[in-house]
Every structure is written in structure tokens, then in C-alpha cells.
Amino acid sequence: MNRDLSLNNKGLINSEFFYQREITREVSVGDCVVGGLNPIRIQSMTTTVTQDIQGTTNQVERLVEAGCEIVRVTAPSLRDAEALFEIRRELKKRRVNVPLVADIHFTPNAALKAAEAVEKVRVNPGNYADKKRFEVREYTETAYLEELERAAERFRPLVIRLKALGRALRIGTNHGSLSDRILNRFGDTPLGMVKSALEFLDVCESESFYSVIFSMKASNPQVAVHAYRLLAKHLSEREPEKPRYPFHVGVTEAGGGTEGRVKSSIGIGALLEDSLGETIRVSLTEDPVREIPVAQTLARRFEGRAAGGFKHSLTSVSYVDDRHRYKRRPTLVHTKPLKLGGSEDVRVELCVGHISNLPSTFLEDIQNAEAATELHVESLLVDVDREGVPALCDLRKSLAREFSGIALAARVESGLVKTVLEVSDRVVIQVFSADDFNLIDQIKNFLIDGKCLEIELIHREGELFDLGFLKSLNEKYHAQIMISISSDFPVQATRMLSSCLKSLGLFLPIILRQDSETPESFESRLISTSSNLGSLLCDGIGDCISVGGFSTPEENIGVAYRVLQGARRRTSWTEFISCPSCGRTLFDLEEVTERVREKTSHLSGLKIAIMGCVVNGPGEMADADFGYVGSGFGKVNLYVGQNCVIRNIPELEAPDRLVDLIKERGRWIDASQDG
Numbered sequence: 001m002n003r004d005l006s007l008n009n010k011g012l013i014n015s016e017f018f019y020q021r022e023i024t025r026e027v028s029v030g031d032c033v034v035g036g037l038n039p040i041r042i043q044s045m046t047t048t049v050t051q052d053i054q055g056t057t058n059q060v061e062r063l064v065e066a067g068c069e070i071v072r073v074t075a076p077s078l079r080d081a082e083a084l085f086e087i088r089r090e091l092k093k094r095r096v097n098v099p100l101v102a103d104i105h106f107t108p109n110a111a112l113k114a115a116e117a118v119e120k121v122r123v124n125p126g127n128y129a130d131k132k133r134f135e136v137r138e139y140t141e142t143a144y145l146e147e148l149e150r151a152a153e154r155f156r157p158l159v160i161r162l163k164a165l166g167r168a169l170r171i172g173t174n175h176g177s178l179s180d181r182i183l184n185r186f187g188d189t190p191l192g193m194v195k196s197a198l199e200f201l202d203v204c205e206s207e208s209f210y211s212v213i214f215s216m217k218a219s220n221p222q223v224a225v226h227a228y229r230l231l232a233k234h235l236s237e238r239e240p241e242k243p244r245y246p247f248h249v250g251v252t253e254a255g256g257g258t259e260g261r262v263k264s265s266i267g268i269g270a271l272l273e274d275s276l277g278e279t280i281r282v283s284l285t286e287d288p289v290r291e292i293p294v295a296q297t298l299a300r301r302f303e304g305r306a307a308g309g310f311k312h313s314l315t316s317v318s319y320v321d322d323r324h325r326y327k328r329r330p331t332l333v334h335t336k337p338l339k340l341g342g343s344e345d346v347r348v349e350l351c352v353g354h355i356s357n358l359p360s361t362f363l364e365d366i367q368n369a370e371a372a373t374e375l376h377v378e379s380l381l382v383d384v385d386r387e388g389v390p391a392l393c394d395l396r397k398s399l400a401r402e403f404s405g406i407a408l409a410a411r412v413e414s415g416l417v418k419t420v421l422e423v424s425d426r427v428v429i430q431v432f433s434a435d436d437f438n439l440i441d442q443i444k445n446f447l448i449d450g451k452c453l454e455i456e457l458i459h460r461e462g463e464l465f466d467l468g469f470l471k472s473l474n475e476k477y478h479a480q481i482m483i484s485i486s487s488d489f490p491v492q493a494t495r496m497l498s499s500c501l502k503s504l505g506l507f508l509p510i511i512l513r514q515d516s517e518t519p520e521s522f523e524s525r526l527i528s529t530s531s532n533l534g535s536l537l538c539d540g541i542g543d544c545i546s547v548g549g550f551s552t553p554e555e556n557i558g559v560a561y562r563v564l565q566g567a568r569r570r571t572s573w574t575e576f577i578s579c580p581s582c583g584r585t586l587f588d589l590e591e592v593t594e595r596v597r598e599k600t601s602h603l604s605g606l607k608i609a610i611m612g613c614v615v616n617g618p619g620e621m622a623d624a625d626f627g628y629v630g631s632g633f634g635k636v637n638l639y640v641g642q643n644c645v646i647r648n649i650p651e652l653e654a655p656d657r658l659v660d661l662i663k664e665r666g667r668w669i670d671a672s673q674d675g
């Protein structure tokens with residue numbers, strides 16, 4: 001029975017299953033208005049030394065030409081803050097009109113100066129006014145409140161200055177750089193991040209200053225997603241009737257290349273699915289100009305997107321237990337032919353379309369792909385019609401001969417199920433309406449031990465049919481049934497599916513499929529694939545992902561594994577956490593990251609942070625196992641966790657010393673031993 005979804009206090013449909021744009025407060029950043037009905041604003045940050053006026057102005061100009069609407073510049077010292085006046089003058093001379101943001105850490109005097117030169121100031125509540133000594137101590141209530149009061153009084157003059165000048169403020173909290181006070185009370189958690197931000201909001205509101213934008217960044221997209229959602233919840237509880245403050249959304253220290261694009265698309269995409277994000281920044285360890293097309297592609301996916309999904313709910317249960325904390329959706333484990341579900345790794349399926357499209361070199365190609373990248377195709381999905389059955393039989397034989405570990409799945413019409421089940425491990429049946437359930441009733445008689453049936457629901461009109469029929473099927477065949485859904489709103493539809501299964505007490509594994517044939521560039525497909533799959537993976541949904549649509553099997557497989565790693569659901573490589581660099585950076589971060597990567601990329605499961613400066617790096621590298629942090633020009637500090645163990649070594653020696661350190665700590669394996 002459908003349950004009509006109510007409207008919330010802001011007039012929005014109260015639903016996790018319906019996409020709609022939330023209209024927030026508007027905040028003016030110079031001429032650029034963020035929030036309200038305005039487009040999602042694109043922003044970035046310069047990587048030049050701020051006092052290099054020409055270099056910084058040139059980079060700002062290139063960013064604006066690429067489509068950047070707000071540009072952030074670091075102001076680590078008073079002299080940098082003063083340089084912002086000159087940059088502004090130089091931009092004016094060149095007729096470049098763009099709002100600037102001063103990025104402040106630790107230096108209230110620089111913030112007060114910068115506020116005069118730029119349209120917005122970003123502060124990090126973890127280090128603007130609080131102590132940061134990584135101390136572990138018990139705070140009594142009185143000691144906590146006294147320290148909070150001191151922090152508020154250090155921050156208040158900036159709020160008063162911003163208000164008088166008509167400037168905006170970003171309260172930019174980062175996972176990993178929370179104050180000792182917050183860390184000791186709430187831990188390095190999304191809740192700690194939210195509490196830290198709201199303490200600063202209290203000061204702003206006590207001065208009747210409302211030009212506030214929030215960010216809650218983390219290098220782990222799961223943490224970022226949960227922190228932003230939790231902040232939205234707290235803001236809504238604080239002022240249920242009022243539109244919320246706009247959010248600046250991004251994943252920090254995402255790295256570069258495919259990895260950085262995937263991580264950013266997962267975190268930003270997941271939040272935009274919930275309409276959280278009025279301005280976005282994609283942080284890449286690359287020339288910042290290359291961030292802009294990625295951010296534009298992400299924003300375009302949601303700009304002008306019609307509201308859609310489900311206006312009704314089939315259940316009264318949420319699709320996950322808690323939207324503010326990661327927990328994998330519980331499922332039963334399928335043991336044949338592939339271990340899937342439960343706490344097993346999320347499996348990777350390669351989707352190749354119609355079997356006749358298989359190139360003659362296909363098996364060789366996947367063999368080469370696996371040999372070259374050590375990524376494994378665990379399941380292969382082909383579409384098969386009557387004419388394709390002989391080719392399927394041949395494929396089965398070849399797979400049995402050379403790729404015995406690969407499960408073979410075939411998507412077929414109902415009439416072919418019996419034939420195809422004999423030569424494949426799983427049949428996929430598409431279900432378009434409730435009438436098709438009769439077919440499934442007949443098909444189940446063909447199920448034999450060790451073979452699976454996947455029911456792929458085709459969601460077309462905002463309604464999902466009653467899945468009660470699965471209950472009887474599940475009683476007898478529970479270890480053989482899995483389910484997937486295809487929809488124009490894949491995130492909302494899969495959430496509804498998860499919710500329905502939960503209400504029926506069914507623990508069927510869910511396969512997430514992304515195999516659109518619409519022509520798209522590699523980057524654009526990478527972004528949509530990461531965003532759609534990553535949103536659900538961050539919620540703990542998905543036991544197998546099936547990726548198609550890229551031009552080669554290698555690309556399909558590589559992207560699938562990248563998405564799993566980005567969502568922290570399955571690790572195949574070393575996890576690199578590298579900052580995008582800024583005016584504080586003390587070396588060529590892109591080049592150094594590459595040098596470190598060359599030596600260590602085979603250490604699957606290890607997290608290595610490469611950070612440009614010692615001021616913010618150690619705090620922001622959060623959960624890294626080892627850290628490589630610039631400590632002065634040409635000098636590097638090495639960290640184990642958050643402890644600095646080697647100081648000021650020459651930059652040229654540093655990558656080798658890092659390898660030695662990893663060996664000393666027993667975390668090294670030779671490349672040949674890996675995998």
C-alpha cells in the first residue's frame with residue numbers, strides 16, 4: 001500500500017526517495033550569490049605563493065577564463081593578507097571581476113586584514129581560535145566552557161568586521177583538524193565536526209551576522225557525506241521553519257588523476273543527490289584549472305534536473321539504519337559460484353552488452369588487463385537472445401578452461417531461462433510490471449543448486465511495484481536470488497528497493513549496475529558512474545557493482561575498482577591522500593606525489609598522505625598510516641600516523657626514507673609478493 005509522503009516545514013516532500021532541489025538562504029559573495037535559486041557555484045583555489053602577485057593574478061585569471069566563479073587564495077600571514085590588496089588591484093587593471101576568498105588558518109590578524117580586501121573569509125574553527133596540540137585530556141564542564149568562551153571572544157572581532165564590511169564567511173571544518181577541546185569530547189567524528197561549526201555559528205548569530213556558508217570536508221568521502229548530512233539535520237532542528245545556510249561541498253585531499261576525480265564525484269555527487277551543496281570545489285593535486293570542467297560536469301548533472309523519484313513510499317522504514325553513520329546493509333552470503341554479500345568484498349562485474357559485441361580478442365584482453373593491473377573480473381554479464389546461445393556456450397567453455405574463477409551471468413528473455421541456466425551461473429530477468437511476477441513463478445522451477453536468479457526491476461514511472469511476492473520465493477531459494485534496479489533515478493530507486501526489502505525482512509544482495517550506452521567522454525562517464533555508484537556504496541548498499549559503457553574492458557574494470565576504493569568499500573591500491581596544494585606548499589606536490597606513488601603504489605591497504613605544509617598537513621591527513629609533509633623549502637618531515645618521527649630531511653632523499661620507514665614498521669611488501 002502506498003503511503004503519501006508528507007511535506008516538511010520548508011514545503012519539500014519529506015523523502016529519501018525523491019530528488020528535489022532545496023532552496024536555501026542566499027549569501028552574497030561580492031556579485032556572486034550562493035544559494036536560493038542560483039546555480040550551483042563553481043569555485044577553486046590558487047596554488048601559487050600569494051605574495052607572488054603576478055603569478056597569483058595570472059592563475060586567478062586562468063581560473064576565471066575556465067569558468068570558475070569564486071577563487072580562494074591562502075593568507076597564512078599578515079603580509080599575505082596585505083598582498084591580497086595588490087592582487088585585487090591587478091585583477092581590476094585586467095578587468096577580471098571575480099569574488100576572492102581569503103583562506104585563514106591560525107592567524108586572526110591576517111583574517112581581519114584580509115576581510116578588507118576580499119569578498120569572503122574562510123576560517124577553520126579547529127585552528128582559528130582554539131589550541132591545537134594533539135593533547136589528550138579530560139575537560140571538566142567548567143574548563144570546556146571557559147575554553148569555548150575564550151575561542152568565541154577571539155573569533156568575535158572578525159564577525160563584527162565582516163558584518164561592517166558586508167563580507168561573507170565560510171565556517172570550513174575539516175575532519176582531522178578539529179581542536180583539542182572538540183576532539184577530546186566528541187572524537188574525530190562527524191558529530192565533532194558539526195559541533196565545532198555550530199559553536200562558530202552561535203557567535204555569528206549573536207552578532208546578527210548571517211552571511212555564512214558551511215563546509216565539512218574530509219578526505220574520506222564516507223565521512224564527508226555523513227558530516228554534511230548531520231550538519232543539515234542539526235541546522236534544521238535549530239531553525240525548523242527557516243531555510244538552511246548554504247553549503248560549500250567538496251572532498252579534501254582527494255589526490256589527482258582518475259583517483260581524485262572518482263573520490264570527488266563520489267562525495268560531491270552523493271551530497272548533491274540530497275540537494276546539499278550550493279557551491280562546489282573539486283580538489284585535485286593538479287593545475288587547479290583542471291578542477292573546473294570536473295566541477296562543471298558534476299554541477300550540470302543536477303542543474304535543471306527535474307524533481308523525481310517516488311512521491312509515495314511503500315514502507316515506513318528508512319533505507320538504512322542511520323543516514324549519519326556508515327553501516328553495510330546486512331545481506332545473506334551467496335556462496336556459489338561467487339562469494340557475494342554479507343561481509344564479503346563488494347564484487348566486480350564486467351558488463352559487455354550483447355554477446356555478439358564481444359570482440360574476438362576479448363578473452364585475451366581481459367587476461368592482459370588482469371595481468372597488467374592485477375584487477376580481477378569476478379563476474380561477466382552478457383545479453384543473450386536465441387541467436388546468441390551458441391556463442392554463450394563457446395564463452396562458457398573458454399571461461400571454464402582459462403578463467404575458472406569468473407562467474408558468467410546472462411541477461412535473457414524469460415523463454416530462454418532454462419537453456420541459458422545450463423551454461424551460465426546466473427540468469428538476469430528484467431521485470432517491467434507486476435504481471436511479470438507470474439513469469440518468475442514459473443522460472444523458479446528451473447533453478448538448480450549453484451545457479452542464481454537475478455531479478456532486475458525496471459523502474460519507469462515513479463512507482464515500484466509491490467515486492468511481497470519475493471517473500472515466498474525467498475523462503476525456498478534465498479541463497480540463489482539477488483536483485484537490482486534500473487531507473488532514471490538510480491539512487492532514489494535503489495534506496496526505495498533497499499527500504500522495501502528491509503520492511504519485508506529480506507536480505508537479498510543488491511547489484512548496482514551502471515552501463516549506459518549514451519555517448520559520453522571518458523571523464524564525464526567517470527563522473528556519472530562514480531557519483532551514482534558511490535552515493536549508494538557510501539550508504540552501505542551494494543554487494544556487487546557492474547560497470548559498462550567505457551571503451552575497453554580494462555577501463556570498465558579499472559573504474560569499478562577505483563569507485564570501490566574511493567568509497568572505501570574495497571582496497572586494491574595504496575590509498576594516497578594528497579592535498580591540492582596552495583600558497584603554503586613547499587614543493588611541487590604533483591611531481592612529489594608521482595615519485596612517492598611510483599615507489600609505493602603496490603602497498604594495497606596502506607594510506608600515505610602527501611601534504612604541502614607542516615601548518616595544516618599533519619592535522620588534515622586524518623587517518624593516514626604514513627605522512628610526507630613539507631616542513632620548509634626543500635625539507636620534509638615524515639610521520640607515522642600523526643607522530644612526526646623524522647624531521648627536516650632533504651626533499652631528494654625523502655621518498656627513499658619513506659620506503660625505509662615503511663619497511664622498519666613492518667608494512668612493506670615487495671611488488672612481486674603483492675596480490
Ligand code: SF4
Binds near residue numbers: 582583613614
Ligand atoms: S596542507 Fe596543502 S592545501 Fe592545506 S594549507 Fe598546507 S599546503 Fe595548503
